[in-house]
Amino acid sequence: MNRQVAELLKIARLHRRVANIRQDVFHKxxxxxxxxxxxxxxEDLNLSGMMANHKLAKSVSR
Structure with missing residues (x-):
């Protein structure tokens, strides 16, 4: 059981490290x-409404 806990802690540290790196890059x-x-x-676009409009759907889906 201790081995599992140690591995879970390693994974948690890696996840935290990746999250910190992402946050740092986003901030920079x-x-x-x-x-x-x-x-x-x-701009806040209503994509579902644009997809419903057949004239715009092809352009929006690209």
């Missing part, structure tokens, strides 16, 4: 974008 990327670009625009 957003900092870079904020410092080097004057305006950042985020």
């Amino acid at each position: 990327l957003t900092t870079y974008v904020a410092k080097n670009h004057g305006t950042v625009v985020i």
Whole structure:
């Protein structure tokens, strides 16, 4: 049983390390974008509605 616990702890440490690396990269990327670009625009699209529109569905699915 101790061996299983040790292996689970190893896996948990690796998962935590990967999560920290992802968070660090995301933070560095957003900092870079904020410092080097004057305006950042985020658009909220209704993709399900666009997919229902047969004229837009082909363009949206790409």
